[in-house]
Amino acid sequence: MSTSCPHDPFKNQRKEKGTLRANFEDEEILMILGYKEVRRAAKDWKTFSSDYPFRVPIPSEEKLRTIRQLPIETNPPEHKDYRAIVEPFFKRPRSPEYVADIEELVTRMLGEALKKDSLEIVQEFALPLQSRALAHLLNVPEADAEFWISWGTNAFLGSDDDSAKGAALEDYIHRCLDAAEEKPGDDFFSALTEATFHDRKLTRDEMVGFVNLAFAGGRDTIINSVSYIIAYLGSHPEVLQALRDDPKMIITATEEFIRVITPITHLGRVCPVDTEVVGEKVEAGKRVSLCWASANYDETVFDEPEKILLDRKPNPHVAFGVGAHNCLGAAHARLLIRTLLQKFCEMDISVTLMNTKDNIEKESHYERTVSYSTLEVQLIQGGAQS
């Protein structure tokens, strides 16, 4: 498919048809591409169900885990009750103490990065930042993140044997939960071991399902976003001065970066009965995709969607999903990105790009540039004024 924007390979198909039938591994999935249709389907959980373990991600994850991820792979009304169990942790980013912790983390990591002649952002900055920030979110010691960093940018993929990597992750989660059961604290694992759901304790499988999502869900998404933004600051040095002149623009810039990147291209839903979507038939048991990435470039909603307008407002993007399942980690992700931009401004850091390689999602029917797989840069303090 020819296209001018590497982030939006769906443009022609979205305009002409509104859907795309594409294969992921051996599964044919009808991708829903238009903004309104994506929103509509995301709200209609009876027709487009999440209540199928392993089948919300695309491609499906049967081979990567044995446990249903929670709360994402459930439908209302159970979904709401599952989500309520972990919501207090994901609201922590609203507290001033938490904001201060993240500011300290970002400042410290940028300080370390400034000491190096060059660094590869994806592995040496974005991945450790994501993992250490997650330790704060789950309220465990930051040192615990050092082991998580060793998993790489994706919790399941990237080794010689992806199913073995998934199994090792489940083993580790069991160990965390064992330790929490033995000596409960104020952390995420302990909260799960003590939680009640419909007047009973959670089963071990349910606990593992929550932790699995906490580790896998906000991982490459944040890493891709952080990497993309740092590269953008390197190629657009004027941006930091604009943000310094108008610090409120950090808020709109954060949302615009999230829209443009849309780190999760799409998520799946199963149609329990024969369904018609945008004039296309979907047989019972087959999946559709809610293509957030296409929706976020829909020209009927976003003027000049391919342009990055750091003061874009309104910006009703769906990068965090929409409806009951909207991203639990959104507040944390927003805080992290806003803080990153704020500290680049305050510390007067400029980015020199040295060696970059695109991170391209290659599927049978499209290729989409998400961010960078390699991003070697030099960070210099005071460079903006020199």
Add this chain to the structure above:
Amino acid sequence: MPTVTFITADGEKSVIENAEGSLMDIAVDNDIEGIDGACGGVCSCATCHVKVPAEWRQRVGSATEAEKDIFEFEDEADESSRLGCQVELTSELDGLTVHVVGL
């Protein structure tokens, strides 16, 4: 400077005097229950949904296209719905009362 009153879903009334900015900004600054303002006011997250009483609707104005797109799929939305981030509190709106829909 105008005064605005928020009534939360459980009936709690908060009167904010000398208020400035959007209804979302004012609500977040004053910890109004049910208004989160997660996206910072760009009309993306719909966590600042309020309802405007009929007598104020003309002065406040109707929902923008972006808001309508969001309300189309919000179960509780009706013709009185606005996103707080899209309503700037001006002197003309002094004395406004809005009902918080809640998250």
